Amino acid sequence: MTNLLSANLLRLKKSFLFWGTMALSLGFGGFMSVNRFLEHQAYGYAVSMDSVFFGWAVVIGLVMAIFIPLFFGTEYSDGTIRNKIVAGHRRLHVYFANLAVSFFAAVCFNAAYMLSSALAGLPLIGWLSVDLITALLHVLGGLATTAAFCAIYTLTVMLFHRKASAAVLSMLTVMLLFGAALVVDGRLQAPPEIVDYSISANGEIKDQMEPNPRYLQGAERELYEFVYDLLPAGQSVQYGNLAASHPARMILCALGILAGFTAAGVCLFCKKDLN
Numbered sequence: 001m002t003n004l005l006s007a008n009l010l011r012l013k014k015s016f017l018f019w020g021t022m023a024l025s026l027g028f029g030g031f032m033s034v035n036r037f038l039e040h041q042a043y044g045y046a047v048s049m050d051s052v053f054f055g056w057a058v059v060i061g062l063v064m065a066i067f068i069p070l071f072f073g074t075e076y077s078d079g080t081i082r083n084k085i086v087a088g089h090r091r092l093h094v095y096f097a098n099l100a101v102s103f104f105a106a107v108c109f110n111a112a113y114m115l116s117s118a119l120a121g122l123p124l125i126g127w128l129s130v131d132l133i134t135a136l137l138h139v140l141g142g143l144a145t146t147a148a149f150c151a152i153y154t155l156t157v158m159l160f161h162r163k164a165s166a167a168v169l170s171m172l173t174v175m176l177l178f179g180a181a182l183v184v185d186g187r188l189q190a191p192p193e194i195v196d197y198s199i200s201a202n203g204e205i206k207d208q209m210e211p212n213p214r215y216l217q218g219a220e221r222e223l224y225e226f227v228y229d230l231l232p233a234g235q236s237v238q239y240g241n242l243a244a245s246h247p248a249r250m251i252l253c254a255l256g257i258l259a260g261f262t263a264a265g266v267c268l269f270c271k272k273d274l275n
Contacts, residue, residue, distance in 0.1 A: 004089055004097035012101060017070055021063065021105075022112050029056070029113035033121030040125065048129045049121050050242050056113040057142035058240035060106055061149045061177070061232060065170040067109075068102050068153040073163025082274050091270045095158060099262065102150040110146065130242060137247045142239040144254035148232045149174075151258045155265035159272065174233070181233035188224055190214045229253055 012018050032052045040047045075081045084094050128135055153170045160166040193209045216224055228234040229246050230253045238244045 001089075001093040001097055004084065004093055005100060008097055008101040009104070012071075012105060015071065017067065018105060018108075021067055021109055025056070025063075025109045025112035026116040028059075029116035029118075030120040033117045033124060036121070037124040047125050049118070049125060049127055050129055052117050052121055052125075053114060053128060054138055054142065054240050054242055055117070056110045056240075057138075057145065057236050060110060060142075060146050061174050061236055063109060064102065064106050064146070064149050064153055065174040066167070067105065068150065069157050069163055069167035069170050071105070072098055072102070072154075072157045073166050076161045077163065085274065092266055095154070095262075095266050095269050098158065099150060099154045102154055103147050106146045106150055107143065110142070134242075138239050138242060138244055141235065141244055141247050141251050141254070144251045144258070145232050145235040145239065148235075148254040148257040148261075151261040151265070152232070155261050155268075158265055158269050177231055177233035181228065181231045181237060184224055184228045184231070184234065185237070187214065187216055188221070188228060190216065230257075232257060 029052075032055055033049075036047050036052050039045075081094065085091065152173060156169050156173070157163075157166040160169065191212055192215045194212045195209060225246070226249075229238075229250045232254065235244075235250050235254060238250070244250055
């Protein structure tokens, strides 16, 4: 497996796609810090690195949905996968080597974003206002979510011969994940009361507060919160906004997704006909 990892890392080192994505990550991090500073100058409200530094967690799912199929998707068409097996490498090792390098690339993109956002943001808007423990929990949780995304897309790219099919399926997956997270968050954000307007007999408009029938309570709310914590997209949004209310549960959910999709991917890949 060491040889497989070395080969993948060497290919990564020579990849224009990898270095191009690194450059975009660096530019995006710096842009977000400068943009937040310009908003502060224009509108006068207080800003800090809290709203910028963790922004990588929101976009990494989309970035890897594009990167992994494009980077590994040529292995079938070029015969690389079959050559690795013919050379005596186990399918398990091939799968794990691709997953490990995918995660390594994602960590590099995240680090590039954090570095550039910090370098640009420190002299403009200052440092984080949250305590160190909270910041570390969000970073660790964001990395666990990143690993979960990589596991999902690695399964996709290892099971589909065609790069285009893997890329389309990965994009559809990330869109469905964020769509589901948006729906769940919309229910969780519903207020307990809403304004009800009525018109009296003399034409006067009156308003009064009424209970919101869409407001979630009790076990139903706990279920929605769990689903939001379980969805990788929901985790991404919470880490990006520095609003993870159940970090331990979210990390466990991300690790569970990583283990589940990796186990399923390995089993299916080991049975796949490569001819």
